[in-house]
Amino acid sequence: MTQLTSQERVNRALTRQDHDRVPRHESFWGETITRWKDEGLSGDAQTVLDMLGSDFHGLCWVWPCIFPGQDTLIEEDAQTRVVRDSQGKRVRYWKEKSGTPEHLGFECSSRDVWERTFKPALLDTGLQLDPDAVKRNYRQGRSKKLWCHLTGVESFEETRSLMGDEITLMAMVEDPEWVRDVSRTFTDQALRNFDAAMATGIQPDGLWIYGDMAYNHATMCSPEMYRELIWPDHKRLADWAHAHNMKFIYHTDGDINGVMDLYVKAGFDCLQPLEAKAGVDIRKLCPKYGRELAFFGNIDVMKMATNDLAAIEEEIKVKFAAGMATKGYIYHSDHSVPPQVSWHTYQAIIRMVKNYGHYA
Amino acid sequence: MVEVDLNSLTLAIGKGNRAEAVRLTKQAIEAATPPAQVLAAMVAAMDDVGRKFQCNQVFVPEMLIAARAMRESMALLEPLLVKAGIKPEFTAVIGTVQGDLHDIGKNLVAMMWKGANFGVVDLGSNVPAEKFIAAAREHKAKVVGLSALLTTTMPAMKQTVLALKAADLPGLKVVIGGAPITESFAREIGADGFAADAAGAVDTARRLVAAA
Numbered sequence: 001m002t003q004l005t006s007q008e009r010v011n012r013a014l015t016r017q018d019h020d021r022v023p024r025h026e027s028f029w030g031e032t033i034t035r036w037k038d039e040g041l042s043g044d045a046q047t048v049l050d051m052l053g054s055d056f057h058g059l060c061w062v063w064p065c066i067f068p069g070q071d072t073l074i075e076e077d078a079q080t081r082v083v084r085d086s087q088g089k090r091v092r093y094w095k096e097k098s099g100t101p102e103h104l105g106f107e108c109s110s111r112d113v114w115e116r117t118f119k120p121a122l123l124d125t126g127l128q129l130d131p132d133a134v135k136r137n138y139r140q141g142r143s144k145k146l147w148c149h150l151t152g153v154e155s156f157e158e159t160r161s162l163m164g165d166e167i168t169l170m171a172m173v174e175d176p177e178w179v180r181d182v183s184r185t186f187t188d189q190a191l192r193n194f195d196a197a198m199a200t201g202i203q204p205d206g207l208w209i210y211g212d213m214a215y216n217h218a219t220m221c222s223p224e225m226y227r228e229l230i231w232p233d234h235k236r237l238a239d240w241a242h243a244h245n246m247k248f249i250y251h252t253d254g255d256i257n258g259v260m261d262l263y264v265k266a267g268f269d270c271l272q273p274l275e276a277k278a279g280v281d282i283r284k285l286c287p288k289y290g291r292e293l294a295f296f297g298n299i300d301v302m303k304m305a306t307n308d309l310a311a312i313e314e315e316i317k318v319k320f321a322a323g324m325a326t327k328g329y330i331y332h333s334d335h336s337v338p339p340q341v342s343w344h345t346y347q348a349i350i351r352m353v354k355n356y357g358h359y360a
Numbered sequence: 361m362v363e364v365d366l367n368s369l370t371l372a373i374g375k376g377n378r379a380e381a382v383r384l385t386k387q388a389i390e391a392a393t394p395p396a397q398v399l400a401a402m403v404a405a406m407d408d409v410g411r412k413f414q415c416n417q418v419f420v421p422e423m424l425i426a427a428r429a430m431r432e433s434m435a436l437l438e439p440l441l442v443k444a445g446i447k448p449e450f451t452a453v454i455g456t457v458q459g460d461l462h463d464i465g466k467n468l469v470a471m472m473w474k475g476a477n478f479g480v481v482d483l484g485s486n487v488p489a490e491k492f493i494a495a496a497r498e499h500k501a502k503v504v505g506l507s508a509l510l511t512t513t514m515p516a517m518k519q520t521v522l523a524l525k526a527a528d529l530p531g532l533k534v535v536i537g538g539a540p541i542t543e544s545f546a547r548e549i550g551a552d553g554f555a556a557d558a559a560g561a562v563d564t565a566r567r568l569v570a571a572a
Binding site: 029031080092094097098099100101102103165166169170172173174215216217218219220221222225253254258277278301302305335338339340 | 418424425464465485511513542556557
C-alpha cells in the first residue's frame, strides 16, 4: 500500500480498514527525557516523538477548574511546594520531579459546600481555553497532515480532583445524586469549551478524553455504579464527538476488563493506554472486542524497564500481531516510558515498532 | 440484660452502616459483652469485606464505608480493650516510599490492617528508609508495608527494602505493593511478601508473621 498521511492512517485504524503501518504515539516521564539527554538525545520529548513518527497532534487541553488561574502558594521547602490549586484543594508537588501530587485537603468536602460555593463558581467561569490558540494548533497539525484531536478530562477525574478519592468514592454509595450532579456539571463545562473550539471553524479528527477510573486490581467502583453515575456523561462525550464527525478515544489506566461492554455500549471508538501490569491484554481483548473497538497501547513498560531487548522485542512482536489482526491497533506504551529505560533501549524500541508495524 | 446480636454488628460493619454499627457496639458494651467477642465480630466483618473485595463482589467505595463503620465502632471499644489488656495482633508500620507522594493505596491497606486488628503506624507518604527503620524499631513492628504508585519510585522501594534488611531488626517482615509492583519484583529486591491489593495485604502480613 502507498504511504498514507497520519490523518488517513489513524482514521483507517480506528475504523479497522486497511492501512500502511501501525500508527504511533508515546508518552514519557519527565525524568526519562532528562536521562536520555545525558545519554545522547539531542532534543526533547517532541524530538523523540518525531523520531518515532508520531501520528497525533493535540489542539488543546480542556480541564475545567472551579477557580481558574487562582493557584496560591501556601508553603514550600527545598524539594516540594504546597499549593491551594484551582479546584480549591491543597496539594504538594515536587519542584524538580514529575508524578502524582500528594492530596493534603479538599475544601469541597460536602454536598452543601458544593451547592453553595463550588458549583456556582464553576458555572460562573468563562471559557477555559483559547480559541485562537486552538485554531493555530489546528492549522499547524493540518499542515503536517497529522491526526488532530481535542483533548480533555472527563468528569470522574474532575470529581476526584475536586473532592478527593475518599469523599468521592464514599459519596458514590451514600449520596449518588450529588456525584451525578458534579459529573453532569463538569461535563457541561467541558462540552461548552469544546463547542467554543469548534466555533472557530476547525474540523478535528477526534476527541481524546483522559480520566483514570481503574487501578491495578479493578475499576475504582463497581460496573453498576459506573453505569449509574459516570457512564451517562462518558456517553455524552462520545455522542458529542460523533455528532461532530469525530472519533472518541478514552484514556484510563488500570484494570478495565469489567467495564468493556459498557465502553462499547457508550460508543467509544478506541481505548488507551491498556495497562498490561493491571491485567489488560490485547491478545484477549482483540478477539472479543476487536470489531467494535480499536486498541492503543498495551506495550508493557515494566518489560521496557528491564532493558532486555529480546524480551521487549517479544512483547512488541506478539502484541502487534494480536492488534494488527484486527487492523485496529495503534502503538503506545501501556502508560508512560519510565526513566529505567535507557536511550539505547528506546532507540531499539523505535526500530522494533517500525519493523513489526508494517502491514503486508 | 439486653440480648446482643453480634452477627448484626458484623453485618452492619460489612455493609458500611455506621449508625447501626455504632448503635450495636454501644449496646454490646452496655450489656457487658466481653470486648474480645465484640472485637472478633468487627474483625470478621472486615475479613468478609476483604474476601469480597478480592473477587470483585465489592469495590473501593464499599470497602471505605465499611472501614469507616469499623473505625467508629472501634473508637467505642478501644478503651475496654485496653482495660482488658487485649492488644492488637501485632504492630505494622506502613508508608509510601521516598519520592512518591501518592497515598490512596497505602491508606486502603492501613484501613484493612486496622480492620484486621493489627496495630498500625502510618508514616504517610514520601518516607525515607531511615524513618521506616526507626519506626519499626520504636514500635517493635513485626511487619513493614511499603507502597509505591509510580514506576519512577520503584528504585526507592528497592533501596528501602535493602536498608530494612541491613538494619538490626530480627524477625521483621517487609511486604510491598502498589500499582507497578509485581510478585517477581518483590522477589528480585528481597522483600518477604507481595500484596496485589489491600485485602491481600492482610493475608500476606498474617501469613508472614505466623511463619516467623
